[in-house]
Amino acid sequence: MKKLAILSLVVVLGACSKAPNAEQPDGEENYALNCAGCHNPGPGHPATMLLEQLGRPVPALIGRKDLELDYLRSVVRQGLIEMPPFRSTELSDEQIEDIYKYIKSAEPPKQAPALAPE
Numbered sequence: 001m002k003k004l005a006i007l008s009l010v011v012v013l014g015a016c017s018k019a020p021n022a023e024q025p026d027g028e029e030n031y032a033l034n035c036a037g038c039h040n041p042g043p044g045h046p047a048t049m050l051l052e053q054l055g056r057p058v059p060a061l062i063g064r065k066d067l068e069l070d071y072l073r074s075v076v077r078q079g080l081i082e083m084p085p086f087r088s089t090e091l092s093d094e095q096i097e098d099i100y101k102y103i104k105s106a107e108p109p110k111q112a113p114a115l116a117p118e
């Protein structure tokens with residue numbers, strides 16, 4: 001009986017996913033899972049606040065057009081000051097590239113400053 005319940009849960013969960021291979025999150029999902037918590041626009045996102053302080057044209061990562069893949073890859077692999085590195089068991093090279101493509105292709109957010117005006 002328990003087995004049946006687990007099995008039907010698996011079936012239900014499988015049916016909920018929009019992608020045919022749900023165990024392979026795409027660039028957008030991996031961005032949301034791994035990066036958005038720090039890099040989304042608006043207050044409360046440490047990376048956005050720091051990058052705004054550094055004067056980046058678009059402080060949130062999403063929608064930034066000036067990023068190079070090599071730079072993004074090395075930041076993700078090695079970390080950067082406050083940003084933790086990601087190992088290849090956490091994100092593969094291909095997943096990083098998908099995240100990069102998603103960041104580049106997305107519309108930049110309507111600018112809501114992350115920092116309070118001085």
Ligand code: HEC
Binds near residue numbers: 038039067081
């Ligand atoms: C725990 C918070 C955190 C997470 C999670 C995080 N970052 Fe960052 N990231 C930062 C911070 C903070 C900075 C600003 C660098 C610094 O510390 O001065 C940064 C900087 C960057 C930069 C450099 C931007 C520039 O203009 O120089 C890139 C690229 C970047 N992150 C990509 C990513 C990607 C892609 C992910 C997801 C795979 C990610 N980050 C996840 C905190 C984070």
